[in-house]
Amino acid sequence: MDYFIELLFSGLTRGSIYALIALGYTMVYGIIGLINFAHGEIYMIGAFTSFVVATVLSIYGFPLLAIIVLAGVCAAIWSSAYGYTIEKMAYKPLRHAPRLSPLISAIGMSIFLQNYVLLAQTSDFLPFPELIPDFAFMEPYAHIVGSSDLMILVTTAVVMVALTILIKFTRIGKAMRATAQDRTMAMLVGINVDRIISATFIIGSSLAAIGGLLIASHIGQINFYIGFLAGIKAFTAAVLGGIGSIPGAVIGSLILGLTESFATGYISSDYEDVFAFSLLVLILIFKPSGILGKAETKKV
Amino acid sequence: MKFGVRRPLLAAAVALAFAFPAASMAADTIKLGVAGPHSGDLASYGLPTINAAKLVVAEVNARGGVNGMQVELLIEDDVCKPEVATNTATKLVSDGAHVVLGHICSGATKAALPIYKDAGVVVMSPSATNPALTQSGDYPNFFRTIAADDAQAQAEVDYALNVLGLKKIAVIHDKGDYGKGLAEFAKVFIEQSGKGEVVLYEGVTPGAVDYSAVVQKVKRSGAEAVIFGGYHPEASKIVTMMRKKRMNTQFISDDGVKDDTFIKVAGKHAEGVYATGPQDNSANPISVAAIAAHKTTYGTDPGAFYENAYSAAQALLNAIEQADSTDFDAVTKALRTTKTDTPVGNINFDERGDAVGVGFAMYQVRDGQFVEAK
Incomplete structure (x- = not known):
């Protein structure tokens, strides 16, 4: 039973990690129907930014809490700037091009950003400081779930709730939903669609940056390539849950994380990817739009 | 001429x-x-x-x-x-x-x-x-x-079984040519020795965000030591995760891990980790x-x-x-x-023709440095 609970928590942690990245994929897809393959790189840039900020601040002896908050804020701002710029440079000029063009542009952007960080920083793995301390009250449970796991679980839950409130109950959320439903109609009723799209990219990038901070602190190392595999898995999770749906991204991520964890625990970690992707295939056969996805009726 | x-x-x-x-x-x-x-x-x-x-x-x-x-x-x-x-x-x-x-x-x-x-x-x-x-x-x-290609695995297994006197070993690899090849040799050597048993043999995906499930599995297997075949990024993630879960299982690895980056990345969790490396003739x-x-x-x-x-x-x-x-x-x-x-x-040379004592030495991380473990 203990073993089951341990695997359950490790699956939930892994799922929450995917969820923080998957939310960005799903939001962008919901608004403009584009799979932003550069999103994994935004996450990686967030991790690098928080690495730089945290290193500098710890040299000046700031308290740990201040370091986490400042690093998180700086990473979110910096990653948002990247997300905003990517949208303006690589996707906006292609908004009326065939659907495949922005997709190729996104893949190009992803490759560009990876190599940019490789050249500007280093190809080596860098040690990421342990920003999340071992909480004293967690010590009796440390063998089951660590403090950083708990932090990731809580953050993901908070972020999902906050995002749902933002989209359901605020002006900008309403505008986002309107843009997602029908872009032309939204423009006709006076919504600045370009601004809404930019806002979506900024929110998605900030989430990825916070994910970068938490995950890098959890794993303890970063390099220019971490965005790729995490991005692919998060994208899979978003598709599993129904791309375009925010609760769907979280549910899909948790299912993916738990599948991988239990497959490793009860069968073999050699097969964790086999199980994860078999599950994806099965769900897409029986429910092509994903668990919570709406069937697409409009032609884009 | x-x-x-x-x-x-x-x-x-x-x-x-x-x-x-x-x-x-x-x-x-x-x-x-x-x-x-x-x-x-x-x-x-x-x-x-x-x-x-x-x-x-x-x-x-x-x-x-x-x-x-x-x-x-x-x-x-x-x-x-x-x-x-x-x-x-x-x-x-x-x-x-x-x-x-x-x-x-x-x-x-x-x-x-x-x-x-x-x-x-x-x-x-x-x-x-x-x-x-x-x-x-x-x-x-x-x-x-x-030293032959498998000498490194031999050195790791000898150290775990004969020097440290451990019986239950988990063999983990990164599914790559180098890591998996080494792990397979290690598994065979442990089984042939009759002194220990392989309680777990698994491959992990390099670059995965989290290895806690496989670490739980190591814990459940009751392994006294992990022999890992692969490179330092995965090794430091696995070691860190084991220590965070308060496991003091020994960690023995290869010259893909005997790298200063490993110590830099794994930090305090690197202490006590064993890794084989080419012997130093200098x-x-x-x-x-x-x-x-x-x-x-x-x-x-x-x-x-x-x-x-x-x-x-x-x-x-x-x-x-x-x-x-x-x-x-x-x-x-x-x-x-x-x-x-x-x-x-x-x-001198053994019965098979391999030079005795040539090849790999065992190193251990002590105070943030790899030092030869005698």
């Missing part, structure tokens, strides 16, 4: 090496064959062995030869190709080589060995690492001064002298397998001296029983 010397730089060395044999050509000589790639793509692996042989022979001849007989070199090119190597071997045998230093590449060595075996010629390679060359038992005439005065001799004679740093070749030439000539004969049985017996001081250590 079948080779031409173009570079004036080499002329002095060659004059030195052959001054004495030339003077005593009438007397019997010991013929030391040197085979390997001396031209073509892989020449850089073979040429340092010629330099090493020349230096050793010059030194031996200068102090009077082997039991009064001067040593003569027979140098033949095999271009690292198995089909050429058989011709090379035939040529050396018909020229009367008593012992052969070579070949360099495992494939060429394997092709040439049956010819030497039939002729009763002892062969010693400085570089052929294919495990089967010695382990198959097909070539009683073959010896080597380099404190051995013979090694220092051999490298210095190369610099004085040829004006450059020695190339690949130089120390191993230097050691092999010394071991071969010493064995002939000890056996006082070039008879096959006497020489092989001497190689197995008497030790020779060489750049790679004071070595």
Whole structure:
């Protein structure tokens, strides 16, 4: 039973990690129907930014809490700037091009950003400081779930709730939903669609940056390539849950994380990817739009 | 003499090496064959062995030869190709080589060995690492001064079972050629030893965000040690995760982990981790002298397998001296029983033909540094 609970928590942690990245994929897809393959790189840039900020601040002896908050804020701002710029440079000029063009542009952007960080920083793995301390009250449970796991679980839950409130109950959320439903109609009723799209990219990038901070602190190392595999898995999770749906991204991520964890625990970690992707295939056969996805009726 | 010397730089060395044999050509000589790639793509692996042989022979001849007989070199090119190597071997045998230093590449060595075996010629390679060359038992005439490909796994398993005295081992790898190959050897060695058992054998996906599930599995298996085949990024994630889960399982890994980046990334969790790495010869005065001799004679740093070749030439000539004969049985017996001081250590050879004590040493992280664990 203990073993089951341990695997359950490790699956939930892994799922929450995917969820923080998957939310960005799903939001962008919901608004403009584009799979932003550069999103994994935004996450990686967030991790690098928080690495730089945290290193500098710890040299000046700031308290740990201040370091986490400042690093998180700086990473979110910096990653948002990247997300905003990517949208303006690589996707906006292609908004009326065939659907495949922005997709190729996104893949190009992803490759560009990876190599940019490789050249500007280093190809080596860098040690990421342990920003999340071992909480004293967690010590009796440390063998089951660590403090950083708990932090990731809580953050993901908070972020999902906050995002749902933002989209359901605020002006900008309403505008986002309107843009997602029908872009032309939204423009006709006076919504600045370009601004809404930019806002979506900024929110998605900030989430990825916070994910970068938490995950890098959890794993303890970063390099220019971490965005790729995490991005692919998060994208899979978003598709599993129904791309375009925010609760769907979280549910899909948790299912993916738990599948991988239990497959490793009860069968073999050699097969964790086999199980994860078999599950994806099965769900897409029986429910092509994903668990919570709406069937697409409009032609884009 | 079948080779031409173009570079004036080499002329002095060659004059030195052959001054004495030339003077005593009438007397019997010991013929030391040197085979390997001396031209073509892989020449850089073979040429340092010629330099090493020349230096050793010059030194031996200068102090009077082997039991009064001067040593003569027979140098033949095999271009690292198995089909050429058989011709090379035939040529050396018909020229009367008593012992052969070579070949360099495992494939060429394997092709040439049956010819030497039939002729009763002892062969010693400085570089052929294919495990089967010695382990198959097909070539009683073959010896080597380099560790076989599986020596690292052997070193890890020996350390875990015999030095640390552990019984239950989890073997984990990163599914790559290097890591998985090593893990498979480790698994076989543990099972063959009869002293321990493999309680878990798993591959992990490199680059995954989180290894906690596999770490839980290690914990559940009751393993006392993890032998990990792979590189430092995964190793540091797994070690960190084990320590965060308050497990004090030993962690033993390979030279893909024996890297300062590992210590930098894993930080305090790296303490106590074991990793095998190539043995360090820099404190051995013979090694220092051999490298210095190369610099004085040829004006450059020695190339690949130089120390191993230097050691092999010394071991071969010493064995002939000890056996006082070039008879096959006497020489092989001497190689197995008497030790020779060489750049790679004071070595003799085991039954299979591998040099005892050559290869990998065990290192442990202590106070943020890899130090040799005795």
